[in-house]
Structure formats: C-alpha cells, structure tokens
Amino acid sequence: MTIGQKIRELREKTGMLQRELAYELKVGDAYLSKIESNQKNLKREHLTTISKLFKYSYSELETLWLANKVYDLIKDEKKAIEVLKVAEQEIKYRKTL
Numbered sequence: 001m002t003i004g005q006k007i008r009e010l011r012e013k014t015g016m017l018q019r020e021l022a023y024e025l026k027v028g029d030a031y032l033s034k035i036e037s038n039q040k041n042l043k044r045e046h047l048t049t050i051s052k053l054f055k056y057s058y059s060e061l062e063t064l065w066l067a068n069k070v071y072d073l074i075k076d077e078k079k080a081i082e083v084l085k086v087a088e089q090e091i092k093y094r095k096t097l
Contacts (some may be wrong), residue, residue: 003064008036010054025049041068 001009011021022032024045034040047065051058074080 001063002038003042003061003068004036005036006064006068007042007050009037010056016053021053021074024053036051038068041072 003051007021011018018036019029022029025032027035027046031040036040042065044062044065047061048057050056051061070084074083077083
C-alpha cells in the first residue's frame with residue numbers, strides 16, 4: 001500500500017471529503033487528489049496532522065512516506081531491487097558502528 005492509498009483509505013473510512021482534508025492540510029483539493037493517486041508527494045509535516053486527525057500511527061504513516069520517497073528515487077533503475085538489497089546491508093552495517 002502506498003501513502004496515497006492509505007490517506008484515501010483513512011479519509012473514506014471516516015467519511016471525510018477530500019476538500020475537508022485538503023483544508024486541514026492547507027493544500028488545494030487538486031493537490032490532495034494527486035497525493036492520493038500517487039502523482040504528487042506529501043510533505044513530512046503533513047504526517048502529524050493526518051496521524052492526529054485519523055488517530056492512526058505516525059510511525060506507520062512515516063514508513064509508507066519514506067518508502068514512497070525511496071521508490072520515486074529508484075523506480076526507473078534497472079537494478080532497483082539489487083540497490084534496495086545493498087542499501088539494506090549498508091543500513092545494518094552502519095548501525096553496528
């Protein structure tokens with residue numbers, strides 16, 4: 001699931017309209033629509049607002065948000081999966097230092 005899909009799911013579960021959430025996030029309706037359809041990126045500071053509004057884990061939203069950023073960075077690379085594996089190893093290695 002992407003961050004955009006999760007936002008749409010949370011919004012629809014509560015019956016909130018797109019324009020209402022856009023107002024809370026201080027963004028335009030069209031921009032929120034593009035976030036929900038994964039055409040635009042959400043700002044990190046919006047995660048706190050979304051987490052509070054929907055009483056949903058900030059940590060889980062942040063994980064989806066970061067995954068989206070990584071995906072955007074490597075989506076067109078032929079070695080994307082290999083890069084992710086190497087990055088995982090690098091993260092584990094650096095945590096041991």
